[in-house]
Amino acid sequence: MTHHKVTQWIVITDLDGTLLNHHSYATDNALTAIRKLKMMNIPIIFNTSKTFDECKTLQEKLGINDSFIVENGSCIYIPKSQYPIIESSYESYSRDQYWGIILGKSHSDISDVLNTIDTPSSYYKLLSKCSIEEASKLTGLSLEQTKQAVLREFSEPLIWNSNEDNLKLFKKQLQDRNFNTLQGGRFLHVLGNCDKGIASITLKDITRKQKNTLETEIKTIILGDSQNDAAMLNVGDISIIVKSPSNNNLTKTVTPTIQTTLEAPDGWSQGINAAIIKAKDLQ
Numbered sequence: 001m002t003h004h005k006v007t008q009w010i011v012i013t014d015l016d017g018t019l020l021n022h023h024s025y026a027t028d029n030a031l032t033a034i035r036k037l038k039m040m041n042i043p044i045i046f047n048t049s050k051t052f053d054e055c056k057t058l059q060e061k062l063g064i065n066d067s068f069i070v071e072n073g074s075c076i077y078i079p080k081s082q083y084p085i086i087e088s089s090y091e092s093y094s095r096d097q098y099w100g101i102i103l104g105k106s107h108s109d110i111s112d113v114l115n116t117i118d119t120p121s122s123y124y125k126l127l128s129k130c131s132i133e134e135a136s137k138l139t140g141l142s143l144e145q146t147k148q149a150v151l152r153e154f155s156e157p158l159i160w161n162s163n164e165d166n167l168k169l170f171k172k173q174l175q176d177r178n179f180n181t182l183q184g185g186r187f188l189h190v191l192g193n194c195d196k197g198i199a200s201i202t203l204k205d206i207t208r209k210q211k212n213t214l215e216t217e218i219k220t221i222i223l224g225d226s227q228n229d230a231a232m233l234n235v236g237d238i239s240i241i242v243k244s245p246s247n248n249n250l251t252k253t254v255t256p257t258i259q260t261t262l263e264a265p266d267g268w269s270q271g272i273n274a275a276i277i278k279a280k281d282l283q
Contacts, residue, residue, distance in 0.1 A: 005217045009279060010207065011037060011272070012069075012200050012232060015048040015058070017225040017244035019268045027062060030265035033272040034062055040276075045069065045203065047196050047222075047232055049155070049184055052077065052095075053148035072182055072228065073199035074104030074154030074191055078206065087209055090202070101206070103199055104154040104192030105179065114156070114190065117173040123162035124170075127187065128152060138186065157187035184228055196224075197231030221275045223268060230254050238278055240271035 013019050020027055037044055043066040046055050055068045055077075067078045077098040078086060086092055086099040093100050107128075114121070127135055127150055136146040138159065160167055171181050174190060182189045200222065208218045222229075222236030226246035233239040233254045241247065241256040243263050251259075258274045260267035 005215055007217050007219055007279075008207070008211065009040075009219050009221060010043045010045060010204070012045045012047050012203070012220055012222045012236070013268070014196075014224040014226070014229045014232075015046055015050060017246050018223050018229070018242045018264055019046075020058075021264050022225075022244050022246065027058075027265045030268045031062070033269035034064070036276070037272065038063075043067065047073070047200060049157075049182075049189060049228065051148055051151050052153065053151055054145070057148060067203060069196065069199045069203065071104065071152065071155040072189055072191055073194040073196040073231075074102070076101040076103065076199055076203050076206070083206075083210055086206070088202075088206060101202065102154070103194040103202060106154060107152050107156065109192070110154075110156045110179070110190050113174065113177050113179055117170070117177070119166070119170045119173060123166055124158040124160050124188075127157040127159075140186075155189050155191040157184070157189050159186070160188050182228055184226075195231040196229060197235050200232045200235055219279070221272070221279070223271055224250075225264070226250060227253070238275045240275060242267040242271055 019030055034044060044064050045066055046068040048070065049072045050070060052070055055070055059065065065079060067076060069076050077100055080097055080099060083099060088101050091102045132143055132146050135150050136143050139146055139149055141149055174181060178193050180191050180193050204218050204220060219237040221238045222232050223240040223242055224233050225242045225244035227249055230250060230253045233256065239254065239256045240258045241250055241254065243260050258271055260270045262270050
């Protein structure tokens with residue numbers, strides 16, 4: 001007797017410029033598509049440069065209670081209610097109602113490496129060393145949102161103030177010590193040797209193990225808008241580039257399944273609706 005494999009789809013999404021509008025951070029026009037996914041029992045996983053607190057606040061606002069990935073693939077948080085026991089080859093710990101699977105380096109490890117390399121600290125401005133008011137101006141976030149954004153545990157955003165040659169040297173020194181740098185919209189992020197793609201694959205593996213059956217196949221719909229999302233878009237079964245001012249070089253490294261004509265949050269809904277049609281076995 002042949003068994004027909006059941007497909008469990010999961011949505012993995014970037015936030016700024018993908019689900020949240022690039023300028024206003026609005027999400028309202030994505031709510032209908034979010035409800036549709038929830039009715040179909042499809043988890044919505046944030047995969048973002050944002051922190052634990054920022055993700056939790058947004059989840060509560062949108063009525064989402066799924067796993068999420070923070071600080072550019074540095075840590076996966078998995079609800080204990082869905083996963084009473086967690087199996088992972090990575091370091092894991094317990095935090096509130098979540099298991100944390102650590103793929104990156106701690107903030108203190110990053111501080112240590114910045115203190116040991118030759119690059120003078122006058123070449124850059126660390127977000128964690130700014131006052132809340134100063135950080136709010138740099139990020140464009142409200143004071144309340146900024147308080148959550150500066151609570152970094154696995155990365156250090158900085159503004160580079162020196163020339164291109166010094167930057168190359170800085171990145172090389174970090175690379176030699178097994179640290180990574182990622183250029184975001186405003187900040188250069190220093191983090192462990194991880195990215196959003198590795199985190200997406202790891203989460204997919206954990207989900208498959210949790211299902212504990214050979215008859216369930218896990219497939220992903222992945223949405224992003226900037227170069228920072230290339231690693232995860234390239235591992236999606238259905239990849240969606242949401243139109244945004246950050247798109248510039250993304251199509252050079254990613255050939256998406258779907259490209260939206262609208263910006264977030266409308267573009268997110270447009271992409272999800274197109275993906276649902278594309279994945280006929282979603283029904």
